[in-house]
Amino acid sequence: MISAGWIGLETAAAARTSGVEVTILEAAELALLRVLGRKVAQVFADLHRYQGVDLRSGVQVTEITGSGGRADGVRLADGIGSVGNPVRFRVLIDGQPPGAAHGIDVDDQGKGTVTEPRLYQLIRQPKPIADRQFEIEFLDSGVETYAFTFG
Numbered sequence: 388m389i390s391a392g393w394i395g396l397e398t399a400a401a402a403r404t405s406g407v408e409v410t411i412l413e414a415a416e417l418a419l420l421r422v423l424g425r426k427v428a429q430v431f432a433d434l435h436r437y438q439g440v441d442l443r444s445g446v447q448v449t450e451i452t453g454s455g456g457r458a459d460g461v462r463l464a465d466g467i468g469s470v471g472n473p474v475r476f477r478v479l480i481d482g483q484p485p486g487a488a489h490g491i492d493v494d495d496q497g498k499g500t501v502t503e504p505r506l507y508q509l510i511r512q513p514k515p516i517a518d519r520q521f522e523i524e525f526l527d528s529g530v531e532t533y534a535f536t537f538g
Contacts, residue, residue, distance in 0.1 A: 388409065388410070388411045388412070389411075389412050389448050389461065390411075390412070390413060390414070391411045391413040391415075391418030391419070391442065391444075392418075392419070393419070395411060395418075396411075396418060396419070396431065396435060399411055399435060399440050400435070400438065400440075403438050403439050403440055408439075408441075409439070409440045409441065410440075410441040410442075410443065411435075411440060411441070411442045411443065412443050412446050412448055412461065412463075413442065413443065413444045413445075413446065414445070414446065414447050414448075415444065415445070416444055416445055417429060417431075417432055417444055418431060418432055418435075418442065418444065419431055432444070446463050446464070446465070447463065447464035447465075448461045448462070448463060448464075449461075449462050449463065449464045450462040473500045473501065473502050473527070474500065474501040474525055474526075474527045474528070474530045475498070475499070475500050475501075475525075475526040475527050476498075476499050476500070476501065476523055476524060476525045476526060476530075477496075477497045477498055477499075477523070477524050477526060478493055478497040478499070478509050478510065478521070478522065478523050478524075479497055479521075479522040479524075480510065480512075480519050480520070480521060480522075481519055481520050482520070482522070484496045484497040485497050485509075485510055487513065488510055488511060488512050488513060489509075489510065489511070490507070490508030490509045490510050490511050491508045491511075492507040492508050492509060493507075493508075493509050493510070501530050509523070
């Protein structure tokens with residue numbers, strides 16, 4: 388859902404009651420902040436998250452994606468990708484799958500999936516630490532911004 392106004396939040400609550408997974412994208416810092424004030428708006432946000440709603444605040448939708456007249460996701464202004472469209476990737480160390488050196492977001496064959504905007508742990512190099520060649524290949528389109536940290 389795009390926007391967390393009164394109708395959007397009520398629709399999300401009804402959908403969750405029926406067992407439907409719900410993601411709400413809200414441009415404001417908090418849903419209903421302007422009408423309820425910070426304290427009460429935070430209560431509403433916490434309540435929806437407690438009920439299993441994936442409420443993402445402070446995000447801007449720039450495009451609704453899809454084909455054949457059917458929407459299947461959105462593109463966000465931060466360029467991290469499309470909500471609803473997972474992006475598969477593969478990592479290699481020195482040309483080989485990481486095996487036991489895989490991070491929590493990658494299996495031992497180096498396979499992983501970007502599903503949301505967040506940090507992903509790809510590799511946990513065991514000691515002794517050595518210079519390695521690291522490769523990442525995105526197998527699907529949709530990830531436009533990414534950063535790597537080492538240390």
